[in-house]
Amino acid sequence: MKKPAIGIVGGVGPAAGADLCHKIFSHTKVTCDQDHIDLYLTSCPSIIPDRTDFLLNHGADPRNGLLSCMEKLVALGATALGVACNTAHSQKIIGAIDMSFLGPDVRFCNMIEETCRFIADGYDEGVPIGFMATLGTTNTGVYDEYFSKYHGLKLVKCDEAYRKAINDAIYSKKYGIKVTPKVSDKARGILIDAVNQLKEKGCKAVILGCTELPLALDSENSPLPIIDPTDILAQALVRATEPEKLV
Numbered sequence: 001m002k003k004p005a006i007g008i009v010g011g012v013g014p015a016a017g018a019d020l021c022h023k024i025f026s027h028t029k030v031t032c033d034q035d036h037i038d039l040y041l042t043s044c045p046s047i048i049p050d051r052t053d054f055l056l057n058h059g060a061d062p063r064n065g066l067l068s069c070m071e072k073l074v075a076l077g078a079t080a081l082g083v084a085c086n087t088a089h090s091q092k093i094i095g096a097i098d099m100s101f102l103g104p105d106v107r108f109c110n111m112i113e114e115t116c117r118f119i120a121d122g123y124d125e126g127v128p129i130g131f132m133a134t135l136g137t138t139n140t141g142v143y144d145e146y147f148s149k150y151h152g153l154k155l156v157k158c159d160e161a162y163r164k165a166i167n168d169a170i171y172s173k174k175y176g177i178k179v180t181p182k183v184s185d186k187a188r189g190i191l192i193d194a195v196n197q198l199k200e201k202g203c204k205a206v207i208l209g210c211t212e213l214p215l216a217l218d219s220e221n222s223p224l225p226i227i228d229p230t231d232i233l234a235q236a237l238v239r240a241t242e243p244e245k246l247v
Contacts, residue, residue, distance in 0.1 A: 007078025016211030023234035052136025130198030133209030147185030
């Protein structure tokens, strides 16, 4: 039997992959270095085109790059895989990749499916849950596809102007989270304003539906409780490999 090991497809973006690694470590019960679960990370942005550009503008296809990274991780010995990008979980991207190559000994942990389960287990039916993400994830209904499988989950999105502002906070060449060495005050301020709009709409929590967003928002600066799919995926990956170590 293969030794349990986690494989992360990072580079989408790179800081989000590192954030997932850190959260895996923080959810692992250890007494020394050797207690940690073996983990492999690919961070190959050069071969994985932007997912939002693919979904909205018919840009370059990211699927071959994602598949190549998965194959490398399996070859290294990963027994549980995760992708550190919400937009990549679109049915047109991850949903269109044949996972049969993984074989019976490797599990793919789907970030959005895990997030839906977390909400269904932790919130009453019909409670409005706010949502923030890239335009690729928001406007193409990536989360809507998954939410539709769960009766009683209510997803609330920002108005169009806020959606555009959130996307700029992620992608802007001047102040976006993807390009600045640390999160800019402008990007964080835009996101806090967007959360406040969701709060006004009656939301009781907000999903950070882009893996860059947890780099800017946390429980201390967000006007609403946060649902962090990166953190939820981290727990799922520990559970899929050495569940007795889950903190």
